[in-house]
Amino acid sequence: MDDRLRFRRFESAEGQSTFAQDVRRGLSSHPKHLSPKYFYDALGSQLFEAICHLPEYYLTKTERRILTDRRDAILDVVDGHADGEHRLIELGSGSSTKTRLLIEAFLERQDTLHYLPVDISDSVLERSALELLQDYPDLRITALAADYTTALGALARDDDLRTGEEPTLVTFLGSSIGNFEPPASRTLLTHVREVLKTGDSVLLGADLKKSEQLLTPAYNDELGVTAAFNLNLLVRINRELGGEFRLADFEHRAIYNHEWGRIEMRLISRRTHDVPIRELDMTVRFERGEYIHTENSYKFDPEQIRDLAVATGFGLKRSWFDEQQHFSVNLLCAGD
Ligand code: AVJ
Numbered sequence: 001m002d003d004r005l006r007f008r009r010f011e012s013a014e015g016q017s018t019f020a021q022d023v024r025r026g027l028s029s030h031p032k033h034l035s036p037k038y039f040y041d042a043l044g045s046q047l048f049e050a051i052c053h054l055p056e057y058y059l060t061k062t063e064r065r066i067l068t069d070r071r072d073a074i075l076d077v078v079d080g081h082a083d084g085e086h087r088l089i090e091l092g093s094g095s096s097t098k099t100r101l102l103i104e105a106f107l108e109r110q111d112t113l114h115y116l117p118v119d120i121s122d123s124v125l126e127r128s129a130l131e132l133l134q135d136y137p138d139l140r141i142t143a144l145a146a147d148y149t150t151a152l153g154a155l156a157r158d159d160d161l162r163t164g165e166e167p168t169l170v171t172f173l174g175s176s177i178g179n180f181e182p183p184a185s186r187t188l189l190t191h192v193r194e195v196l197k198t199g200d201s202v203l204l205g206a207d208l209k210k211s212e213q214l215l216t217p218a219y220n221d222e223l224g225v226t227a228a229f230n231l232n233l234l235v236r237i238n239r240e241l242g243g244e245f246r247l248a249d250f251e252h253r254a255i256y257n258h259e260w261g262r263i264e265m266r267l268i269s270r271r272t273h274d275v276p277i278r279e280l281d282m283t284v285r286f287e288r289g290e291y292i293h294t295e296n297s298y299k300f301d302p303e304q305i306r307d308l309a310v311a312t313g314f315g316l317k318r319s320w321f322d323e324q325q326h327f328s329v330n331l332l333c334a335g336d
Contacts, residue, residue, distance in 0.1 A: 004133055009122060010146035013153055020280060023237055027277075027284045027292070034233055036179050036265075036295040037120060037147060041236055045121040047229040049095055054225055056217040059175055062327040063205050064098050070320045070329065071105040077318055077331055078201045082167035085110040089155065089195070091148055091172045093117030096128045098173055100135075102203075107138055116161070118144045118151040152191040168200045175207035175327070177308075178262070178298040185298075189312035193334055202314065202332040209299045210326055212256045219254030219263050219297070227252035230265055230294055242278030249273060253291075262298040266291040305330050 012018070017025075019038060026034045040048065052060035067074075078086070086106060090099055096117060106113045115132070119125040122145035129143045142161070144151045155161045170192055177185050192202060219226055230252045237243035250267045257264050269286035276283045302319060305328065309316040314332035321328050 004140045005129060006142045007126065007129070008142070008144050008146075008154075010144065010150045010154060012147060013150040016147070016149065019236075020241060023241060023277070024280050024282065027282075031291065031293055032284075033293040038233060038236060039229060039295075040119075040121045041232070042121060042123045044229060044232045044236070045094065045124045047225060047232060050225050051221070051229060054218075054221045054223065056221045057226075058214065058218055058326055059207055060098070062322045063173060063175075063329065064101070066320050066322055066327065066329045067098055067101045071101050074203065074320070074329070074331060075102070075105050075109065078167075078169050078203075079109070080199075082199060084166045085112060085114075086167050086169055087114040087116065087163075089116045089118070089168060089170045091118050091151075091170065091192075092174065092176045093119045093128065094121075094124055094174075096132060099171060100132075102169075102171065103132070103136060103139065107136065112138045112140060114140045114142065114166075116142045116144060116155070118146060118148065120145070120147050148188060149191065152188075152195055155195045156191070163195065163197055163200070168196055169203060170196065170201070171203045171205075173203070173205040173329075175205055175297070177204060178207055178300070179296065180298075181296070182298075185308060186311050189308060189314070189332075193313040196334040198334055198336050200334045201317070202334070204305070204309075204330045204332060206300045206305055206328050206330060207297070208321075208326060208328055209261055209301050214326070215256050215263060215299065216254060219265060220252075224252075226254070226265075230267055233292075233294055234267065237277065241280055244276050244278075249286075260296075260298070261300075262296045264293060265295040265297075266293055300328070302328065 051057050125143050125145050129141045231247050234245035238245055249270050254263055254265045268291040272288045274283050274285050306316045309332045313335055315335055317331045317333045319328050319330045
């Protein structure tokens with residue numbers, strides 16, 4: 001199996017801040033904030049996996065339904081004018097469960113497939129790569145353990161990763177795009193465009209704007225898994241930076257911000273207290289009710305998705321929706 005797997009671990013690209021720097025800056029700001037990319041350590045990635053199984057978290061189920069129903073229609077459009085075997089790059093592959101649907105569809109149309117999953121959690125990446133190789137003998141994997149920016153830089157420039165003649169599909173599923181501020185999402189897709197040739201495609205999963213009665217429970221589940229996922233950020237600061245956060249002093253909450261069309265997740269301090277963080281040589285003061293803003297999860301309408309595509313060198317070829325129009329899967333085509 002070894003000759004079918006290459007595993008590359010990247011340090012963050014130069015100029016990118018470290019966890020320590022981001023925690024120092026975020027907890028010294030008003031309001032306090034932390035980046036959602038730090039949710040995904042080994043435990044956090046497993047907790048996210050658990051979130052995907054929650055009854056309230058409609059996103060994963062709905063996207064899987066669309067991919068199951070439409071995988072052939074999607075690949076018909078991707079295939080279009082391209083000749084040669086496609087390669088498949090996935091940003092934020094996680095357990096690659098939904099991607100199996102596309103891998104299987106590709107392997108019905110071509111003899112072999114080169115799959116390049118990108119994920120920030122190398123434990124999850126390694127496990128899912130080994131499972132996929134076992135299940136699909138005609139699959140070859142180049143796994144990239146890196147954040148998106150670093151991985152896209154390597155995919156655009158490294159001789160052994162750069163696109164050759166073969167057509168490429170990049171998948172960016174699960175509405176992970178929603179974690180980025182609008183300008184940052186344009187920067188990210190511009191970097192994706194730089195990895196591709198004219199005619200190549202991006203499959204973008206994007207959660208849609210909808211009633212708050214459905215949105216908010218997806219981020220405030222009754223079992224408390226999302227709360228654990230959010231609080232794990234503090235566990236991580238304790239472990240990696242010598243923090244002294246007590247989880248019982250913080251409460252998870254997610255609210256829908258109508259003005260910005262996004263879910264915001266917070267960790268709210270239950271009392272006024274000080275938290276030392278040894279390795280940063282700092283002590284953070286929390287007022288009672290003060291919060292750390294830990295995530296934005298933007299929700300889209302179809303026009304915004306089209307605008308995003310057009311602004312970043314793509315055309316929006318087609319969108320697929322579930323019956324209730326809760327979620328969208330969008331195929332972007334790289335322009336000249
Ligand atoms: C992986 C970013 C799409 O925003 O819905 C799930 C992460 N946060 N529950 C999302 C998340 C809280 C998720 N994304």
